[in-house]
Amino acid sequence: MLSFILNRLLQAIPTVWAIITITFFLVMTAPGDPFSAEREMREETRQQLAAHYGLDKPLLVQYGLYLKNLATFDLGLSFKQEGRRINDIIVESFPVSLELGLLAMTVALLVGVPAGILAASRKNTVLDYAPMSTAMVGICMPTFVIGPILGLVFGVWLGWFNVAGWFSWEDRVLPAVTLGLAYAAYIARLTRAGMLETLGLDYIRTAKAKGLPEKTIVFKHALRGGIMPVVSYLGPAMAGMISGSFVVETVFQVPGLGRHFIDGALNRDYFMILGTTIFYATLIVGANLLVDLVHTALDPKLRKA
Amino acid sequence: MKSARITPSIETMESIAETPRSLWTDAMLRLRKNHLAVASFWIFVGITLFCFIGPLFHPYAPDNQNRTLRATPPFAEILEYEDAFGKLNQISKADFQTRNRDLTAEILAEVENDQPFEYKGVEYSRSTATYVMGTDGHGRDVMARIMQGGRISLGVGFLATMISLFIGVTYGSISGYQGGRLDAFMMRAVEILYSLPFTIFVILLMVVFGRSIIMIFIAIGAVEWLTMARITRNQVLQLKEQEFALAAKAIGVSTPTIIRKHMIPNLLGPIVVYATLSIPAIMILESILSFLGLGVQPPDASWGSLISDGAQKMTAYPWLLFVPASFFSITLFAMNFLGDGLRDALDVKSSKD
Numbered sequence: 001m002l003s004f005i006l007n008r009l010l011q012a013i014p015t016v017w018a019i020i021t022i023t024f025f026l027v028m029t030a031p032g033d034p035f036s037a038e039r040e041m042r043e044e045t046r047q048q049l050a051a052h053y054g055l056d057k058p059l060l061v062q063y064g065l066y067l068k069n070l071a072t073f074d075l076g077l078s079f080k081q082e083g084r085r086i087n088d089i090i091v092e093s094f095p096v097s098l099e100l101g102l103l104a105m106t107v108a109l110l111v112g113v114p115a116g117i118l119a120a121s122r123k124n125t126v127l128d129y130a131p132m133s134t135a136m137v138g139i140c141m142p143t144f145v146i147g148p149i150l151g152l153v154f155g156v157w158l159g160w161f162n163v164a165g166w167f168s169w170e171d172r173v174l175p176a177v178t179l180g181l182a183y184a185a186y187i188a189r190l191t192r193a194g195m196l197e198t199l200g201l202d203y204i205r206t207a208k209a210k211g212l213p214e215k216t217i218v219f220k221h222a223l224r225g226g227i228m229p230v231v232s233y234l235g236p237a238m239a240g241m242i243s244g245s246f247v248v249e250t251v252f253q254v255p256g257l258g259r260h261f262i263d264g265a266l267n268r269d270y271f272m273i274l275g276t277t278i279f280y281a282t283l284i285v286g287a288n289l290l291v292d293l294v295h296t297a298l299d300p301k302l303r304k305a
Numbered sequence: 306m307k308s309a310r311i312t313p314s315i316e317t318m319e320s321i322a323e324t325p326r327s328l329w330t331d332a333m334l335r336l337r338k339n340h341l342a343v344a345s346f347w348i349f350v351g352i353t354l355f356c357f358i359g360p361l362f363h364p365y366a367p368d369n370q371n372r373t374l375r376a377t378p379p380f381a382e383i384l385e386y387e388d389a390f391g392k393l394n395q396i397s398k399a400d401f402q403t404r405n406r407d408l409t410a411e412i413l414a415e416v417e418n419d420q421p422f423e424y425k426g427v428e429y430s431r432s433t434a435t436y437v438m439g440t441d442g443h444g445r446d447v448m449a450r451i452m453q454g455g456r457i458s459l460g461v462g463f464l465a466t467m468i469s470l471f472i473g474v475t476y477g478s479i480s481g482y483q484g485g486r487l488d489a490f491m492m493r494a495v496e497i498l499y500s501l502p503f504t505i506f507v508i509l510l511m512v513v514f515g516r517s518i519i520m521i522f523i524a525i526g527a528v529e530w531l532t533m534a535r536i537t538r539n540q541v542l543q544l545k546e547q548e549f550a551l552a553a554k555a556i557g558v559s560t561p562t563i564i565r566k567h568m569i570p571n572l573l574g575p576i577v578v579y580a581t582l583s584i585p586a587i588m589i590l591e592s593i594l595s596f597l598g599l600g601v602q603p604p605d606a607s608w609g610s611l612i613s614d615g616a617q618k619m620t621a622y623p624w625l626l627f628v629p630a631s632f633f634s635i636t637l638f639a640m641n642f643l644g645d646g647l648r649d650a651l652d653v654k655s656s657k658d
Binding site: 268 | 496497502503504505508509510511512513514585589592593596597598599609612613615616619620623626627630633634637638641642
């Protein structure tokens with residue numbers, strides 16, 4: 001187990017390095033510079049600014065410096081939010097995104113898994129069709145459609161929640177539900193498929209033949225195998241939630257990291273884009289690692305391999 | 306073919322023998338039995354025709370701003386009048402009534418009964434114009450904007466899928482066919498790109514190369530080929546071990562020809578299924594970009610940017626959100642059901658692995 005973890009960690013490092021390198025050269029060799037969007041400035045001013053941010057050095061030197069700073073977890077300064085360090089911005093706004101993501105994941109699992117189990121154990125009945133067609137709706141209505149509509153119905157028309165902001169627990173409901181619903185739909189489909197496959201296996205028939213109650217069979221015997229596809233989906237789901245958070249944070253004005261990434265992209269704030277991309281990529285690689293570990297822990301067949 | 310009986314007559318045997326069905330005819334027959342998929346196909350064709358041919362029959366241009374007709378709800382009744390410069394203007398009945406509070410009961414009755422009337426020296430009459438989907442905050446016809454946005458959304462969906470197919474199939478078949486270290490290297494590269502979320506990567510490309518429609522095609526196509534490459538590679542790995550591939554190799558057919566003539570035609574099933582399913586995925590990606598302000602730039606529109614506009618004005622003008630949101634969702638529904646139907650018909654196993 002320990003060697004497996006070490007092995008995976010060693011594989012993750014070149015991946016993260018490759019992402020850093022690709023992102024760095026993509027962003028740095030882009031035509032135009034971050035100051036070109038602003039009003040005309042004198043050549044000296046521009047040069048001083050470039051020198052301040054270290055943009056006057058040759059590209060490879062810049063790359064070396066950037067890597068050196070990264071080694072001490074320093075992501076540099078923001079161009080647009082003057083004088084602010086990217087680290088501070090991430091430290092301040094990421095907890096908000098993380099809270100949103102965790103809440104959304106909770107919504108997704110709490111809705112998706114029971115719906116999938118229900119559909120699988122009552123195959124080809126109303127209890128199967130109803131949740132599964134609702135899931136199709138969830139898949140076909142992307143977050144930026146569901147978000148504003150939920151905001152309009154529950155925020156404006158019914159007045160239950162605020163349409164924007166991030167202050168009280170009520171403000172968490174709409175963003176978390178919006179972000180969670182699409183994943184709940186996928187998870188419901190995955191759970192159903194996984195459960196159906198497991199429920200068809202021999203050991204389930206044995207359990208049935210022994211006369212065990214259905215509850216025990218479904219929850220104790222079948223669920224452990226049937227939940228596997230959902231576990232492997234959690235890694236991609238997390239990556240998806242990050243991009244989903246861009247939209248949700250924009251729709252509901254949540255002060256999270258996603259908003260900073262999008263603003264950085266809109267304003268060509270290079271170090272901001274670089275910093276957040278690297279942060280996200282590391283996060284995702286880490287999440288995938290974690291999912292692999294959970295997978296191995298849950299599935300004895302994988303442990304020996 | 307399930308028509309075999311216990312004692313088939315010679316005629317039926319002959320008729321079976323005469324018309325050997327190809328994989329595709331078989332698939333089409335199966336698809337035709339799936340009513341949901343067939344309905345989805347026609348809905349999709351209808352929406353496509355509406356967006357691409359509709360403008361020929363539609364009287365309003367998407368960029369024409371009707372200043373007296375801002376934010377008019379769908380099917381609003383319209384009055385028309387000539388202003389001091391002799392220009393024919395339109396105003397909705399509701400707007401006319403709220404703007405002019407001093408209307409006499411007589412005029413109000415005439416407004417209600419669609420009769421021409423005079424107010425402050427201007428002649429008003431009931432216009433035959435209808436704005437089926439209303440107008441937006443700039444007085445532009447929403448239906449024309451939907452057509453324009455649909456052309457971009459659907460166009461991006463198609464072209465970016467084509468680009469990703471081209472790159473993915475080429476890359477995947479080379480990697481799978483050559484195998485060995487080249488394969489290991491090429492797939493490692495795909496894995497690295499995979500660990501970067503698609504949306505972030507596309508946004509990066511948009512930042513680097515500027516925000517134009519062409520860039521959206523290229524950026525999305527450049528990201529979406531990864532899955533296609535994986536699918537193709539896995540299929541080619543199996544195919545190249547089969548006898549016909551070995552035979553082709555044995556008689557000295559060159560590698561590019563084997564890939565083009567023997568590998569790719571056998572891949573068509575999974576490719577078609579995956580392409581159908583990736584069109585909606587790409588349309589969502591494009592719309593997310595446009596929604597965030599990184600995609601299509603005004604005055605151009607896509608369904609994503611229209612939804613974004615609508616979301617900002619939904620409190621006062623909900624139809625600006627609901628109309629594009631419905632078009633977008635219905636199209637996604639249709640494409641997903643069609644893709645699922647095709648997958649069942651062609652009997653392709655899980656297309657995303």
